[in-house]
Amino acid sequence: MAKTKFGYGWAIKWGLAAVLIAAGVLMLLNDETVVYAATGIAVVIFSVLRVVPLLKTLTKEVLRTINLIEIIFDLIIGGLMIYVAFSGNSGDAFWQGMYGYILAFFLLTRGVIYFVSLYYFGEKTEPAKFWVHLIFVGLGSVVLTLTVVGNDIISILVWVLFIFSIGGAGYLGFDGYGGYKKYRELSKALNTKKEVQKDAKIEKEIPKPIEDEVKQEETYIN
Numbered sequence: 001m002a003k004t005k006f007g008y009g010w011a012i013k014w015g016l017a018a019v020l021i022a023a024g025v026l027m028l029l030n031d032e033t034v035v036y037a038a039t040g041i042a043v044v045i046f047s048v049l050r051v052v053p054l055l056k057t058l059t060k061e062v063l064r065t066i067n068l069i070e071i072i073f074d075l076i077i078g079g080l081m082i083y084v085a086f087s088g089n090s091g092d093a094f095w096q097g098m099y100g101y102i103l104a105f106f107l108l109t110r111g112v113i114y115f116v117s118l119y120y121f122g123e124k125t126e127p128a129k130f131w132v133h134l135i136f137v138g139l140g141s142v143v144l145t146l147t148v149v150g151n152d153i154i155s156i157l158v159w160v161l162f163i164f165s166i167g168g169a170g171y172l173g174f175d176g177y178g179g180y181k182k183y184r185e186l187s188k189a190l191n192t193k194k195e196v197q198k199d200a201k202i203e204k205e206i207p208k209p210i211e212d213e214v215k216q217e218e219t220y221i222n
Helices: 009-029 031-057 061-086 093-121 127-148 153-205
Strands: none
Touching (some): 061 093, 093 127
């Protein structure tokens, strides 16, 4: 008999939802440090996790070289952001001003390399990937423009990240609720099944009363 498989992904999702909410609140309280740290860690993860799959699947050597150079620069950018965040220098005026240029460089570089791969090297793509990189170019241009004219990108971005964190926490919480509901249904079915088996066993063990035999009339032969 196959055993019922219980999933506990809902607990992980609820935990991640709590972390996202806490991160969003911390951004509002200490925006420079958290924004620098979150952006740097995201850039490093994005760069490290795509190295091997990307270089293995690119068919042209020149594209491998271009993307490898981009990843190296991204790792430097991400590492610099993490250093600034945890060294306590994120509140300095210089690094507050530099954040917009660093972020714009990352976004524009990713978008430009993608479209160069499409136009000059004939790389195939899918619609979702195309629109995402088009958004990268648009966001990079906006961030660069706002930074040049003197706007504080961190103060703007902290609210965007806060909304994103709350939205992500809501999604994970709702998805986790569905998983927990399924988990409870399986638990209920498991307990109900045991009770039914127990009742059937008891009923089987209780001896049934012997029915009185029908008395047959004796036949007398004279």
